[in-house]
Amino acid sequence: MPAVSVDRRRAFPGGGPVPPPATRAAGGRGWILLVLGTLLAAVALLNAMIGAVPLPAEVVVASLAERVGISLEAAVTDQQAAVLWAIRLPRIALAGVVGAALALCGAVMQGIFRNPLAEPGIIGVSSGAALGAVVAILAGGSFTGGYLAAFSIPLAAFVGALVATTAVYLTARHEGRTEVVTLVLCGIAVSAIAGAGVGLAQFVADDDELRSIVFWTLGSVSGARWRDLLVILPLVVVGSAVAIRLAAALNLLVLGEREARYLGVSTEQVRLTLIVVCALVTGAAVAVAGIVGFVGLVVPHLVRLAMGPDHELLLPASTLAGAALLLLADLAARTVAAPAELPLGVVTALIGGPFFFWLLRRARRDQGAWG
């Protein structure tokens, strides 16, 4: 046995001791974010190019430039422009924003709960949203329905997310304070109740409804339209701005609630703000894309492993990395089995799960900490 484990260690790509993350330096931070931003742009470009109608890079760039009034050499046909602007770009934008939202909320939740296994779903957001969506589907909405139906499901999901989170937070509150363990347990209870509701709905649903429910719970950004972005983009932008402003306080919260208070943080206020932000942002993301697992859990870990746990860097970096990762996952979802499409949630879980194993083992070994 020992010999085997030694071999396995060697087999890890990039194994061996990782130098501890250096102390934060403003220059270094800007540089990392620049790299991630470039990576995100590259992945987005890749997503725009690949598909049933291949679009060369120069066509994509030329068409984008045309919109902002710069005329380039490359000729763009009407068909190419239509594919790009009506199909690819909305989907890219939506996948990016959803990925950013989930990763940001994952990082924030792991900080608030001082627990690297936390994810947005822990406060009941996902299960509440699922119940809301399922109720809307049963009530007559459907992904293939009309304009009203298209909005009724996201709206119901959003409301469900908020109701569940509020219920969790209020039941966990005691004498003006909230204990983390109580919060997690209340989250589990609410998730169980919502899960039962979803199960019951699946039980009474007819075949079409069942299909819609399953489709929704597996997550997808297919059929994205620009107007979906109107729902989610403002929330994600404002939410990440608020969260990043509170990043320093979040660092102190990770040290412990009392420690944070001793260091001058109004802990209850900071935590309530961040939970509300996460509920809104995750709720919006789940509402437009269904349940996309693992992004919120894995991305912050990945970022922490690369650049340390300082939230002032972790939050913006997770936002960018989450967007890039979900774009890659969506690219895989629509190309691997083309012309069929895999559910996005299945792809993220399939890639994320094994990767997470590796990440955990490596982090445990090198840093003596989960993450």
Added chain:
Amino acid sequence: MTSLIADRVSYHIGARALVDDVSLTIHPGRLHAVVGPNGAGKTTLLRLLTGDLEPDTGEVRLGDRPLQQWRPREAARQRAVLSQQVVLQFAFTVTQVVEMGRAPYRDRDTPAEVARAVAEALAATDIAHLANRSYPTLSGGERRRADLARVLAQHTPVVLLDEPTAALDVHHQDLVLTVARKLADRGGCAVVAVLHDLNLAAAYADRIAVLADGQLRADAPPSEALDAELLSEVYRHRMVVIEDPVHGGPLVLPSRGRSHLPVPSEQGTMAPERGGPDRCLTRADRWGRVVRADDSARRVDEASMGSAR
């Protein structure tokens, strides 16, 4: 200079008083130890002093105002707290953890000031060599010192330490309490330290508060507060107090399982009595004379007084 005053504070859970009508003044330039058996309410008292808990009756004043009137950030510039245990799940480096001590000054600190405060704190706690290590990989003693460095970096006139020496070896116990001593002597800080080791309290503190069942049983300089009779009663364990032969001051010797024998005695050989708190306790004092528990305190005191003269 800021002092910290508890004025007749009580704190209850249900009908049980964890802290019962305690008044305590922590003066600038003093190291005030709080001792007492497990469950005596030491940590609860400390949490009342930090403002973490609000007293049911009485009030705690930090400087000129009641604690509740301080805004969190202002309070954080006045008092720093070392908790009994800090659990950090994420791989922050020691430097990052110590930098967190500067959080209350975020709006006015320059990077150079932060770096200097951190470097000083690391040097004072003898962990400069650990600066880039990941906190969760440190040993218990190293973590404790990193936590203390964070508290030092906070540069506050009032410092509260909850069992700062727990999990530390003798050398680092001395290091930590010497740091606390310096804070009081050179920094003019008002320092409170909850300690389990009575002899550490005796050696470093200016005053010792003895807490038992939530009540303040003594609050005096070590030689007065460490009264054998009082200690034996509150700890429900026989103790004798002799003069420390090396450093002077009181030295508390609790009865240990088998250590009270063998004793040369006029009653011949004595079988060790095992068990209960009332077991016979005899000891040899520093001149090899036998001291009995019943009147040990007095005799040893007399003996040590004699030698002092």
